[in-house]
Amino acid sequence: MNLVIYNVQIFTNDDNNTILQEHAVVIEGSKIKDIIPDKEIDEKYRDFKKMDCHHRLLMPGLINTHMHFYSTFARGLALQKSPQNFHEILSELWWKLDSALDLKSIYYSALLPVINSIKHGVTSVIDHHSSPNAIEGSLDKIEEAMDLLGLRGVLCYEMSNRNGLDKCQLALEENARYIQKCRMEKEQNADHPYDGMVGLHASFTLDDGALKRAAELSWATDRGCHIHVLEDEVDRAETKDKFDRGVVIRLEEDGILGEKSIAAHGIYLTENEMNLLSATDTIVVHNPQSNMNNAVGRTNIFRLMEKNILVGLGSDGMTADIKLDTRAANLLHKHDLRDANTAHFEVQKMVLKNNAKIFNRVSGQKVGRIEKDYLADIILIDYCPPTTMTGENFWGHFLYGISDAPVDTTIINGRIVMHGKQIAGLDEENIAAHARECADDVWQRFAKL
Ligand SMILES: [Zn+2]
Incomplete structure (x- = not known):
């Protein structure tokens, strides 16, 4: 054009x-x-x-550096029992919802937030996906939904041992396949808008073998890892219990950290763990609305930034509109610290400058400025x-x-x-009707889990 x-x-x-x-x-x-x-x-x-x-x-265009497109069909979903803590939020909601997804529902659960991203001025998204009963080709389905409207993205599939070793291996292979596919596309067309990372769920659901295989893929492909880190104390407690180590030291020793790797959340990081993230130049992404929704606490973005850690802002599936998480971040830190003057500089830096730097680091694409080239x-x-x-x-x-x-x-x-608030050729009503059909099927499968 x-x-x-x-x-x-x-x-x-x-x-x-x-x-x-x-x-x-x-x-x-x-x-x-x-x-x-x-x-x-x-x-x-x-x-x-x-x-x-x-x-x-x-x-x-705005950038969302930690998203879960697959969370769309959680909207209005009835749970069999109310989760009493973060682990139960995972086991009662997210680990059942992702198990109920098939390739068609992955496509529609991505397409709705893709449309909303574009409507709200988000032009690049780093997504973190899980669908243990439809692993192979799942990232292609998300890309297909993004490509329908041209939304730029970096995708990955979260490896985890929670569904067994075979599915963890399939997840590794899906990451490897997708990274290779994007590499080949980029050889043909340097402006290809998609790339891959090595996705991992969290330390407490991954054994050392899985971490090491993920690290090997990351080194071999020069792509970073994308993992949840200390979103809740359960990550530290279960990691200590199962592997007798701290979360961040374990990730460092097994080769997961680095300048292209994203640690999402980081709420319960100790001073030493922050130092390790800083020494390895690992990225941290803060997700304020999700953290408040799960009542898990507040990331100390100030301390992380003092240690020169690149801290970005994500929505963690709560919204496609990163502006909402921006406002939430501004309010959360002020309110929690009882300091109306705080967070002005930090939140601005995360949203406007750091999210662009993060996207550039993980994908090599120059986005986030109106500047020549x-x-x-x-x-x-x-x-x-x-x-x-x-x-x-x-x-x-x-x-x-x-x-x-x-x-x-x-x-x-x-x-x-x-243009003019219209997305040409898009029949939103029809797409929403198809999404509801898919969601009904997903909810039926969810109820049996
Ligand atoms: Zn997340």
């Missing part, structure tokens, strides 16, 4: 939070080719298609600031205005996916 987007306020998301007025963004193919003053458009790009944005806000993942928001907006106060506008404002246009990889 050759396109010039003009008459906009451009939040570039560079290191200075530069906002450009009376400038245009030029897209050629999948990348940003140029940023020029509006008045030079006709002279330089006469033949390009033009998009007049009526002085609204243009910014880089970056991938053209851009959103247009119906936001005309009622007060002066500058680079210095942009975060205040984001938290209290932009996060509420409708997204008008979503562009991914240079392709206009949504």
